Amino acid sequence: MGSADQVNRLVAGAREVVKGKVKMTPSEAFVETMVSNGVTDVFGIVGSAYMDALDLFTPAGIRFIPTVHEQGAAHMADGYSRVSGRHGVCIGQNGPGITNFVTAIAAAYWAHSPVVAVTPETGSMSIGLGGFQETDQLPIFSKITKYQAHVNNAARMAEMTARAFDRAILEMGPTQLNIPRDHFYGEIECEIAQPLRIERGPGGTRDLDAAAELLAAAKFPVVISGGGVVMSNGVEACVKLAELLGAPVVNSYLHNDSFPASHALACGPLGYHGSKAAMTVINKADVVVALGSRLGPFGTLPQYGFEYWPANAKLIQIDADPRVLGLVKRTSVTVCGDAREAAEALIERLSGRTALFSRLTGGGLAGASTRGERERYAREAKDVWAKELAEWHHEKDAWSLEVSKGAKEMHPRQMLRELEKAMPADAMVSTDIGNICQIANSYLKFERPRSMFGAMMFGNCGYAFPTMIGCKVAAPERPAIAYVGDGAWGMSFGEILTCVRENIPVAAVVFNNQQWGAEKKNHVDFYSNRFLGVNLENPSWAGVARAMGAEGVTVDSLADVGPALAAACKAQGEGKTTIVEMMVTRELGDPFRRDALKLPHRLLDKYKAYSAA
Numbered sequence: 001m002g003s004a005d006q007v008n009r010l011v012a013g014a015r016e017v018v019k020g021k022v023k024m025t026p027s028e029a030f031v032e033t034m035v036s037n038g039v040t041d042v043f044g045i046v047g048s049a050y051m052d053a054l055d056l057f058t059p060a061g062i063r064f065i066p067t068v069h070e071q072g073a074a075h076m077a078d079g080y081s082r083v084s085g086r087h088g089v090c091i092g093q094n095g096p097g098i099t100n101f102v103t104a105i106a107a108a109y110w111a112h113s114p115v116v117a118v119t120p121e122t123g124s125m126s127i128g129l130g131g132f133q134e135t136d137q138l139p140i141f142s143k144i145t146k147y148q149a150h151v152n153n154a155a156r157m158a159e160m161t162a163r164a165f166d167r168a169i170l171e172m173g174p175t176q177l178n179i180p181r182d183h184f185y186g187e188i189e190c191e192i193a194q195p196l197r198i199e200r201g202p203g204g205t206r207d208l209d210a211a212a213e214l215l216a217a218a219k220f221p222v223v224i225s226g227g228g229v230v231m232s233n234g235v236e237a238c239v240k241l242a243e244l245l246g247a248p249v250v251n252s253y254l255h256n257d258s259f260p261a262s263h264a265l266a267c268g269p270l271g272y273h274g275s276k277a278a279m280t281v282i283n284k285a286d287v288v289v290a291l292g293s294r295l296g297p298f299g300t301l302p303q304y305g306f307e308y309w310p311a312n313a314k315l316i317q318i319d320a321d322p323r324v325l326g327l328v329k330r331t332s333v334t335v336c337g338d339a340r341e342a343a344e345a346l347i348e349r350l351s352g353r354t355a356l357f358s359r360l361t362g363g364g365l366a367g368a369s370t371r372g373e374r375e376r377y378a379r380e381a382k383d384v385w386a387k388e389l390a391e392w393h394h395e396k397d398a399w400s401l402e403v404s405k406g407a408k409e410m411h412p413r414q415m416l417r418e419l420e421k422a423m424p425a426d427a428m429v430s431t432d433i434g435n436i437c438q439i440a441n442s443y444l445k446f447e448r449p450r451s452m453f454g455a456m457m458f459g460n461c462g463y464a465f466p467t468m469i470g471c472k473v474a475a476p477e478r479p480a481i482a483y484v485g486d487g488a489w490g491m492s493f494g495e496i497l498t499c500v501r502e503n504i505p506v507a508a509v510v511f512n513n514q515q516w517g518a519e520k521k522n523h524v525d526f527y528s529n530r531f532l533g534v535n536l537e538n539p540s541w542a543g544v545a546r547a548m549g550a551e552g553v554t555v556d557s558l559a560d561v562g563p564a565l566a567a568a569c570k571a572q573g574e575g576k577t578t579i580v581e582m583m584v585t586r587e588l589g590d591p592f593r594r595d596a597l598k599l600p601h602r603l604l605d606k607y608k609a610y611s612a613a
């Protein structure tokens with residue numbers, strides 16, 4: 001029985017927050033503040049540090065989801081928040097339980113996820129004495145959280161808890177709530193705060209006016225729809241703005257769900273193994289409007305040997321976070337505002353400038369008469385890319401050809417295409433870090449937001465599976481699928497037990513190429529195939545899954561890929577988690593970055609043989 005069954009959120013009063021200044025225990029203040037913030041699920045591993053508060057989760061209508069590893073718990077909180085737009089919460093034992101959070105909180109930081117990491121710590125009377133499970137927990141998270149609340153006095157429990165929750169949403173990123181473990185006990189008098197939810201607004205009038213002028217003068221405007229569009233629930237507004245301008249739309253890197261893929265103006269994602277159509281189209285732009293994007297440095301690197309960023313285009317950057325404006329790319333206009341509201345404000349400013357208005361006043365949209373041309377250009381670019389991709393069955397570099405010669409395993413690209421074809425309409429897909437997961441970027445298309453969950457810019461192997469478990473908790477009705485390489489799977493498969501124990505049915509598609517492929521590619525490209533630590537001897541991952549109480553399927557022919565995915569999605573309706581192990585060749589696609597490494601140069605005689613070939 002999963003703990004969901006133990007929580008009856010309909011227990012009278014469970015979700016009703018105590019009102020006014022009341023005497024309570026700090027544990028009660030902590031739990032009530034979570035209720036006030038709408039928290040219904042918390043991921044973690046039990047620990048004596050916070051047992052007094054844990055005891056109250058069930059009567060408060062909060063489900064506690066025990067995980068295999070605290071890193072998994074924090075990734076789950078991340079996935080949960082990315083799907084729901086609400087807080088993801090994780091908690092653990094002081095010391096090692098908390099340090100186990102670190103990688104996942106860093107990942108959530110770069111995914112802009114409002115995760116609250118609750119970190120009980122050594123009791124206040126023994127801090128600094130070097131007792132059991134003690135480490136200074138604030139410095140560890142200082143660079144990977146937006147805010148750190150420290151409960152320095154039990155009387156401040158409600159206040160600090162509320163602030164940690166408020167700031168996670170306010171700044172869209174993880175916050176830490178650090179609580180010396182003795183501060184859960186005692187009696188305090190306090191009031192439970194209402195959540196502080198501010199309206200961000202569309203941005204300054206002057207900046208929006210300037211943006212509208214630039215767009216009105218654009219001959220070839222292109223929209224980059226970023227993660228901020230998803231987070232602000234702004235896809236509809238983005239569609240309207242693009243339609244008004246007749247502007248093709250590209251997704252920012254790993255945000256393939258930020259614009260409906262079937263829309264006539266949609267050109268697909270930029271970035272590593274993104275859409276060549278998107279790159280061809282943006283290269284033509286005279287004005288680019290980056291809506292809800294920090295324009296991260298890796299999202300616009302040259303791809304396919306194509307330096308596509310339009311260096312001479314005017315750039316309008318719109319983002320809710322002022323710190324990212326003008327940071328990576330020089331902007332012509334910057335707008336600090338909510339992506340949805342800013343798009344709506346631009347629509348308001350531009351919608352009067354119809355073709356008729358334009359004829360009468362000469363002040364209309366400069367690109368109005370050529371919208372058909374842009375649409376045609378985008379359509380042709382998409383057709384060319386679709387054809388190229390359809391014929392791109394396998395990698396063609398010398399090493400890939402050699403290792404796949406006569407191989408009975410599937411070519412990764414063909415396998416990814418079969419997965420794409422079988423993808424259920426409302427699926428949620430997370431992707432890990434690895435060569436095949438990155439190539440998957442070419443084959444992942446979405447119609448609705450909050451559907452794609454890449455490992456984003458922290459880029460840690462082991463992200464996708466636990467994140468998808470969190471996604472499934474937030475959206476149990478949607479098919480949940482994690483794409484994971486076999487190396488990354490070794491880091492994360494333990495959480496199968498969480499799926500089975502807690503009845504959280506998901507599917508994981510494991511790409512078994514028996515190698516840490518993405519890193520091996522560097523050995524091929526830079527180190528004359530001097531392989532070290534990149535080959536993997538795997539057990540049957542399907543067998544391992546079965547031993548852990550899940551379904552396990554091994555697929556080695558293309559015809560079985562689609563049916564296996566469909567079955568794994570259907571099985572979720574029956575409460576079953578399925579691991580689909582794809583047996584694929586060892587061929588490897590283009591590397592992430594060509595500028596990441598230099599050819600080896602050695603000076604000492606003993607290492608001379610280890611120079612570039």
Ligand SMILES: Cc1ncc(C[n+]2csc(CCOP(=O)(O)OP(=O)(O)O)c2C)c(N)n1
Pocket residue numbers: 433434435436437459460461462484485486487488489511513515516517518519
């Ligand atoms: C936690 C972590 N450790 C190491 C790396 C470096 N790294 C990047 S990709 C990669 C290989 C991934 O291998 P696998 O998951 O098997 O996928 P493949 O590349 O074979 O498709 C490694 C080790 C990383 N990104 N994250």
Ligand SMILES: [Mg+2]
Pocket residue numbers: 434485486487511512513514515516517
């Ligand atoms: Mg691999």
